[in-house]
Amino acid sequence: xxxxxxxxxxxxxxxxxxxxxxxxxxxxxxxxxxxxxxxxxxxxxxxxxxxxxxxxxxxxxxxxxxxxxxxxxxxxxxxxxxxxxxxxxxxxxxxxxxxxxxxxxxxxxxxxxxxxxxxxxxxxxxxxxxxxxxxxxxxxxxxxxxxxxxxxxxxxxxxxxxxxxxxxxxxxxxxxxxxxxxxxxxxxxxxxxxxxxxxxxxxxxxxxxxxxxxxxxxxxxxxxxxxxxxxxxxxxxxxxxxxxxxxxxxxxxxxxxxxxxxxxxxxxxxxxxxxxxxxxxxxxxxxxxxxxxxxxxxxxxxxxxxxxxxxxxxxxxxxxxxxxxxxxxxxxxxxxxxxxxxxxxxxxxxxxxxxxxxxxxxxxxxxxxxxxxxxxxxxxxxxxxxxxxxxxxxxxxxxxxxxxxxxxxxxxxxxxxxxxxxxxxxxxxxxxxxxxxxxxxxxxxxxxxxxxxxxxxxxxxxxxxxxxxxxxxxxxxxxxxxxxxxxxxxxxxxxxxxxxxxxxxxxxxxxxxxxxxxxxxxxxxxxxxxxx
Numbered sequence: 001x002x003x004x005x006x007x008x009x010x011x012x013x014x015x016x017x018x019x020x021x022x023x024x025x026x027x028x029x030x031x032x033x034x035x036x037x038x039x040x041x042x043x044x045x046x047x048x049x050x051x052x053x054x055x056x057x058x059x060x061x062x063x064x065x066x067x068x069x070x071x072x073x074x075x076x077x078x079x080x081x082x083x084x085x086x087x088x089x090x091x092x093x094x095x096x097x098x099x100x101x102x103x104x105x106x107x108x109x110x111x112x113x114x115x116x117x118x119x120x121x122x123x124x125x126x127x128x129x130x131x132x133x134x135x136x137x138x139x140x141x142x143x144x145x146x147x148x149x150x151x152x153x154x155x156x157x158x159x160x161x162x163x164x165x166x167x168x169x170x171x172x173x174x175x176x177x178x179x180x181x182x183x184x185x186x187x188x189x190x191x192x193x194x195x196x197x198x199x200x201x202x203x204x205x206x207x208x209x210x211x212x213x214x215x216x217x218x219x220x221x222x223x224x225x226x227x228x229x230x231x232x233x234x235x236x237x238x239x240x241x242x243x244x245x246x247x248x249x250x251x252x253x254x255x256x257x258x259x260x261x262x263x264x265x266x267x268x269x270x271x272x273x274x275x276x277x278x279x280x281x282x283x284x285x286x287x288x289x290x291x292x293x294x295x296x297x298x299x300x301x302x303x304x305x306x307x308x309x310x311x312x313x314x315x316x317x318x319x320x321x322x323x324x325x326x327x328x329x330x331x332x333x334x335x336x337x338x339x340x341x342x343x344x345x346x347x348x349x350x351x352x353x354x355x356x357x358x359x360x361x362x363x364x365x366x367x368x369x370x371x372x373x374x375x376x377x378x379x380x381x382x383x384x385x386x387x388x389x390x391x392x393x394x395x396x397x398x399x400x401x402x403x404x405x406x407x408x409x410x411x412x413x414x415x416x417x418x419x420x421x422x423x424x425x426x427x428x429x430x431x432x433x434x435x436x437x438x439x440x441x442x443x444x445x446x447x448x449x450x451x452x453x454x455x456x457x458x459x460x461x462x463x464x465x466x467x468x469x470x471x472x473x474x475x476x477x478x479x480x481x482x483x484x485x486x487x488x489x490x491x492x493x494x495x496x497x498x499x500x501x502x503x504x505x506x507x508x509x510x511x512x513x514x515x516x517x518x519x520x521x522x523x524x525x526x527x528x529x530x531x532x
Contacts, residue, residue, distance in 0.1 A: 040190030048275030049282035054137035063236035064222025065287035076276035082446035087265035091431030094254035104498035121484035126405025132384035139163035144301035208312035226463030346370035
């Protein structure tokens with residue numbers, strides 16, 4: 001029996017390596033993740049209930065409980081359309097590049113490389129900015145507990161920024177020296193996450209003796225933005241959009257998964273379902289237990305959720321205990337997000353999409369991890385955390401940058417899939433997971449939602465608007481778009497390859513400096529590809 005199981009695992013790995021080689025890549029990373037570990041990994045990154053708690057202030061100020069709850073229901077439903085669409089593509093093309101690799105394969109050959117390149121930049125922006133946001137959340141929770149325990153302590157912006165740096169550095173150390181532990185940690189965090197969720201919900205509901213009315217939770221609109229009701233409700237979507245994000249994580253870890261073409265799609269979809277249910281229960285519980293809305297929004301802790309914990313338990317120790325459960329999740333999530341970000345950078349560099357790609361595509365042979373990509377991800381996260389030094393809305397800005405980067409990169413594969421279907425040139429996805437005739441419907445629903453959300457993330461969140469509270473997301477996304485365009489015309493157009501899409505003759509005709517056949521290793525060396 002044991003021999004049969006070992007043979008099956010070996011066959012699965014050979015099959016996945018063959019799929020990767022068909023796309024022109026050499027298997028270099030260790031396949032250590034199973035399905036349960038990857039669900040734990042993905043859910044620990046999505047971890048909707050803690051993400052919603054970390055950005056609770058956005059929802060409290062922009063519509064209050066009704067917007068928080070009902071927008072969560074709506075966004076969870078349309079997010080499933082995106083998740084199912086991405087799962088189908090991931091099943092056919094299980095490669096660490098994720099969205100940008102899918103665009104390269106699915107888009108019309110004449111624009112495939114260019115669209116893939118731009119998608120890669122937006123994808124990296126989302127992943128790395130989300131890591132920076134998570135660092136912010138972790139720092140806010142730690143400093144919030146310090147303020148609650150010692151009310152004389154005043155939290156300064158530079159405290160938050162420096163502690164964010166420390167969290168990022170700890171995550172990098174864990175990724176470099178403990179990559180073999182990621183699967184075990186993911187499984188443990190799955191249990192920790194669910195147990196912590198149950199403890200938090202039961203505790204606040206049992207100890208809170210001044211619960212809000214159903215009308216307050218489901219109906220009464222709150223507005224602290226200075227804008228009108230309709231605009232404020234749209235702003236409130238940001239909290240839910242942020243809480244339901246990052247479910248593409250398994251796609252970027254497929255080269256470290258066993259039987260990735262079957263298990264990665266399951267992990268993507270399961271992380272959304274688990275996140276939707278836990279997030280819904282969490283929001284309703286928190287909204288019933290929230291105290292004075294003004295006091296909560298303006299809490300000296302800087303974290304409304306900690307204030308709700310204290311108001312419910314009437315105990316500093318109790319509030320800090322509940323907050324510490326979430327803090328552990330956030331700190332481990334920092335390591336997972338850095339892992340996802342570094343693998344994405346590694347994949348993009350492997351395709352010559354970054355300056356100094358030959359450096360960032362290197363894999364450290366002993367630990368089988370892309371160390372330089374990890375260090376680059378660390379540097380970018382710390383740079384984004386530095387925004388908080390200059391603007392009081394730096395936290396919201398980084399949230400918007402992260403979410404918009406993700407959503408734009410999610411939208412691109414769906415867009416090219418829709419255009420291919422409409423033009424009659426859609427590729428048949430050969431993966432074991434398929435949506436059949438429902439694919440086009442889910443693609444369209446998901447794309448429309450992503451497009452709408454990406455526009456709203458650029459709106460200012462406070463009125464009147466000035467240089468201190470301005471939402472600089474549009475400027476940041478514009479700079480990223482400009483960088484991607486400039487680097488495309490200077491180096492990317494000649495060097496960027498993307499996965500092997502079978503259009504070698506077109507590349508040669510255009511005189512592009514790209515490999516046309518064979519698997520690329522981290523050093524860019526071509527390997528003769530088997531006739532599969």
